[in-house]
Amino acid sequence: MTDLSALADELRNMKLAELRLPRIPLGPRRPSPELPAGPADEYTAADASRSLRVTVDPEGKVLRFDVAGSWLSRLPAAEFGSALMATYQDALGIAAAVERQARRNQPEPEAPVSFESWSGAEDLETFLARTRAEQVAIGQKLSEARESAARVSYDVTELRSPHGFVTLQVRTGALVGLTANTDAISRAKPGQVQQDLWEVFGDAGLISNRASAPVSRPSRSRPRVEEDPEEDLWKGLGGK
């Protein structure tokens, strides 16, 4: 017989992890992004200088990057990386908050937990056969869940954009860091920056599969820095 007391002791001795939040000096708080009234097909956030916009789908995948043509006049090049990261995080935050609220408003019907029709009427042989099948299924699900958890890695992967304007740090399929090459980015055309972002975010798996391909997609081997004639305020790629 399984030693139930030993299992009980093991459960009692298991420790639960504690949250360790970093001590961050209190600075000026960024205002929270404004949330739309209800769920939508896309969510957009802009940085404080109105130089950068990031649009994501309800799953938080990027649909468009917009870099204002005159961004350098409003945003120091050295702050481009942190501004883009914050804008991207805001877009994700908006999508997550609105979609979560929408999910909460439409709760899925819960399967009742009960002994169902179990009334002791079935014979022991049938009970045992059903129990065996049930236990095999539960055991399999538990072991798949354990294997699935073991596969999750917290290694950070770095991805450099084709033109080298930005480098992304990606962890568990999410962007956790972004650094910009200040010199290179301050010399680039906005359209080229957008294209570069589009490609590296695509490489990281952060682009929506709903996003349409950019109208003019420069080749990685032939950068077309000088070929961007447009100087519109916003340069949307994959946009409408």
Place this chain on the structure above:
Amino acid sequence: MTMTSVDSQYPALIRALEEAFKLAYEAVKLLIDNFNKGIHNVNTNPLIYLAPDIFGKLDRGVNTLRDWVDKFAKATEQFFKHQAPVIALIKASFNWLTQMQKPVSDIASRVGDFEQNKNYGEWTGKAATYYSVQVVARQQKALDALSPKAEAISKWLTQVAQANIKFLNTYAARIGDIASSGVAALISAGTIIGALEAIGDAAEVCGKLVDSAVTVFGDSVEYYSQAMSFMRDAVSTRSSTGAFPRDAWPQAVS
């Protein structure tokens, strides 16, 4: 339920019971391990430095979820401790029934049958008459009563085992669901916002399980009550003065 069919299924029933406890243990252990890995994910996520605005929510959410996980672990631990002697009793009783019930049935059918001992026929006189009329009749009555009641006891034990198996399987499956969905989402959450959502979802599912567990426990208690009636029945047989005079077990098995 005949003794012969149940008798051969006792080992399978005990195995199913052991497996049920093992699965419940594994499910709770997975819940704890996944919770710990999920918290490690939050603690080591570089985005935490960008999320001071939600530190308060994060702290409260993690505390709520930790309380649930802790409650499940403690409830399981207590259940295991409480049930350990019951399970040992069930196993011992099955062994006892396997060894005793059939012989009792055999004895009952043979009391007063003098075919087995031809010398009985040679025993005459007042003592022989008293034995045949009073003692044998009383033994026959007691054993006749005991055999079906032993079967009732075996049915009761079987149903207690079944109730434990059913409850533990339901419990393991539901805890496994939480560990493999809500808490697993915390493990793989890439962003702190995502982690906060996963924590909230997991805590919510935990609360729903506790609410619905009331139904599970309710059903379980009802079933135990039904099973207990078999025991009361068996005890009433034992205290029946007609079958067991002066509160004594039948001579053949005392």
